[in-house]
Amino acid sequence: MSSVLRIENLTVRYRVARKEIHAVDNVSLNIKKGEFVGVVGESGSGKSTLAHAIVRLLPANAYIKSGQINLLGYDLISMSDEAIKKIRWKEFSIVFQKSMNALSPVHRVGGQVEEAVRIHNPEMSKKDIKDRLEKLLKMVNLPNRVLRSYPHELSGGMMQRVMIALSLVNFPKFIILDEATTALDVVTQGQIIEEIKQLVRQLSLTGMVITHDIGVVAELCDKVAVMYAGKLVEYGTKDDTIHNPYHPYTKALISSLPEFVEKRGNLTVIPGSLPDLSQPPKGCIFAPRCPIAEKLCFEKTPQLIDVDSRQVACFKAKEVIA
Numbered sequence: 464m465s466s467v468l469r470i471e472n473l474t475v476r477y478r479v480a481r482k483e484i485h486a487v488d489n490v491s492l493n494i495k496k497g498e499f500v501g502v503v504g505e506s507g508s509g510k511s512t513l514a515h516a517i518v519r520l521l522p523a524n525a526y527i528k529s530g531q532i533n534l535l536g537y538d539l540i541s542m543s544d545e546a547i548k549k550i551r552w553k554e555f556s557i558v559f560q561k562s563m564n565a566l567s568p569v570h571r572v573g574g575q576v577e578e579a580v581r582i583h584n585p586e587m588s589k590k591d592i593k594d595r596l597e598k599l600l601k602m603v604n605l606p607n608r609v610l611r612s613y614p615h616e617l618s619g620g621m622m623q624r625v626m627i628a629l630s631l632v633n634f635p636k637f638i639i640l641d642e643a644t645t646a647l648d649v650v651t652q653g654q655i656i657e658e659i660k661q662l663v664r665q666l667s668l669t670g671m672v673i674t675h676d677i678g679v680v681a682e683l684c685d686k687v688a689v690m691y692a693g694k695l696v697e698y699g700t701k702d703d704t705i706h707n708p709y710h711p712y713t714k715a716l717i718s719s720l721p722e723f724v725e726k727r728g729n730l731t732v733i734p735g736s737l738p739d740l741s742q743p744p745k746g747c748i749f750a751p752r753c754p755i756a757e758k759l760c761f762e763k764t765p766q767l768i769d770v771d772s773r774q775v776a777c778f779k780a781k782e783v784i785a
């Protein structure tokens with residue numbers, strides 16, 4: 464399978480006062496055509512920073528220190544802002560948790576989304592834009608009348624569906640869903656995930672799903688990338704990673720989730736907290752919280768290496784397996 468997204472040794476930092484936050488540190492990740500990859504990890508692990516770096520929407524105090532991002536053959540790091548603007552929403556899209564905040568409350572939804580489509584497709588007629596929007600709205604189970612509504616007249620689920628439809632209006636090949644269903648109730652979330660699954664199939668999408676919710680990964684993704692404190696610590700198929708984790712952090716993360724612990728009695732919390740990312744510790748970043756860390760782990764940084772059919776950054780991965 465050909466590669467759609469190839470990230471190599473990506474390092475992203477934020478400048479805050481006199482400090483530098485090591486938000487994404489030396490991350491390499493390869494997503495092949497047709498794959499949907501879930502990026503998981505506790506709050507502050509760098510998931511959103513990674514997503515924003517890919518689509519080149521990092522805030523002003525962030526900078527890409529090093530690395531490569533190749534998406535669909537585009538070298539995203541060296542491209543100018545102007546060049547990126549031409550392909551964002553056409554070749555790739557992103558849907559945020561509160562994408563709907565992007566819409567003005569005083570104008571009808573239809574006019575605003577039509578305008579967004581027209582910017583990228585000046586050659587398209589009004590009728591063609593309307594037809595395309597209506598087709599996509601149907602795919603996310605929305606009636607055409609939402610186009611005549613004002614944003615406040617729509618529920619959170621309806622607005623998120625509008626934004627998903629809008630993100631797909633130019634038929635991009637790659638999509639990032641950044642906590643796109645997080646703020647919704649469980650029923651609506653389940654419906655939207657089902658709709659996204661259909662869209663992925665019908666539009667042959669490749670993508671990345673940033674989420675706190677392993678349940679979303681279980682429903683939507685083929686592979687899982689586990690991040691901890693800016694590092695990618697494990698990357699493998701969904702079944703391998705969720706049901707048979709090799710990295711002690713993945714193991715701890717899964718054991719802290721009620722939906723994946725059969726007997727509630729085994730539910731555990733991960734002791735300690737994320738390190739200070741302005742001064743990351745030497746050695747393995749997880750070592751201070753790791754139940755099986757030994758001297759080497761506090762001295763040397765483990766690289767992401769192939770172990771069986773997945774990648775793991777841990778000197779003791781084999782012991783976790785045993």
Ligand SMILES: Nc1ncnc2c1ncn2[C@@H]1O[C@H](COP(=O)(O)OP(=O)(O)OP(=O)(O)O)[C@@H](O)[C@H]1O
Nearest residue numbers: 477479484486505506507508509510511512522740
């Ligand atoms: N604009 C910013 N300025 C400074 N530091 C930031 C900024 N955005 C994020 N960070 C820091 O970068 C690190 C990674 O944050 P990021 O939001 O990427 O993690 P995350 O895994 O997406 O977390 P969450 O799940 O809570 O969204 C954290 O230490 C965070 O505090």
